[in-house]
Amino acid sequence: MTREDFRREIGDAFDSISGSSSPALSDRVRAALAEAPEHRGPVWIAALAAAVIAVVLVGVLLVGNPLNRGPLSPGGLGTKSPTPCTPTCPAPLPSPSPNPSAAPSPGFTCVVSPLMTMSQPPQTAFIDAVRTGTHTGYDRITIEFKNGQPQSIQLRPQTGTTFTRDAIGDKVTLSGRYGILVVIKGADAHTSYSGSTDIKTNYPGLLEARQVGDFEGTVQWALGLASSQCYHVYTLDNPTRLVIDLKNS
């Protein structure tokens, strides 16, 4: 076997594994970068650190007991459990969690969320309810799971409200100027869920929520937003819920 033969053979094998990237990958990366905060080095870090310390000090003075507050994670992705949610989220504690309240949701972000993965998810998490509501400063969509958390969740903000329906491949356009695609892996929306798959709310922020995928264990919901693609996302347990607060002012 010559060097060229080996190189060709191994290249073909790699080709069959990888296939081609999606034509949309470049646009997807470009959109994610446009929304990503840049990292500018020590001066920037020092300024941020000083701001964080100042906020913490003010918080301590005003609230008295800051431990009563739920922690937040960078990137707007968190849980209401006592442990902060990093990109790899631990399973929530078994204790009952509070219902989502009408209190203003803290810390919005406007960039693609880190991939939020769950430890010990069920084979498939069944979505059994999707609810929406509006509050001062934010609108909320809650996706409830019947039997535990899905494998992973990611939110992908975008400019515009045109989305490609998974598996079908056609494009749908929702109401609004901005969009967020919610990608839930390890879930299905056809076993337990029988509600609407196109919810038109006409809230100040969230105008429409539409299911754009329920295929091979991946459920996708598209959100059409009026004036901002900034959000705050976290999970609650008993029952397991994905809560997304959308800035509406």
Next chain:
Amino acid sequence: MIGVVMEQRPQIMARAAGGDAQAFATLIEPLLDPAYRLAAVMLADRSTAEDAVQEASIKAWRKLGQLRGDAGSLRSWFLSIVANECRMVRRQHWWSVTKVAEVRPLQVVGDHFDAASTDLKTALLRLSPGERLPLVLHFYLDLPLEEVARTLGLSPSAAKSRIYRAARKLRSDLTLEEVF
């Protein structure tokens, strides 16, 4: 498009370093396809590979200040971030549970896979990610040995040794001349 980007790279690089995210997107655009191919082979899942490339792109943007050298170093630097992102994805428990099951068992002769009876694709998937990575970089992405070494953070001789050892796991009778 790629030619234009390569030709204008120093200027685009300067704009990116100045905080222009779209300039950075333009800079890495020609690298997205090799990055995707690297991730797809490392993760054996195309959708997850695209997610990994997206995450790696954001991390690269945030770490741009750490890039040492000129625009010529960009490819190995970016691919090393992609490779790290793939390692992080693979470390997650759910991934190892779901993906290992897809690899079919191999016929093994002695310590090596039998070239005559083993599908090369299966043999590649059977390699550990650490063994697969130098092969992807050198044979699939056609990176020269020095660039493979930079991406892996090794000396050129150590990179060469890794490539050869992994290649011998695919074809036990390969000589050094047949590999390099």
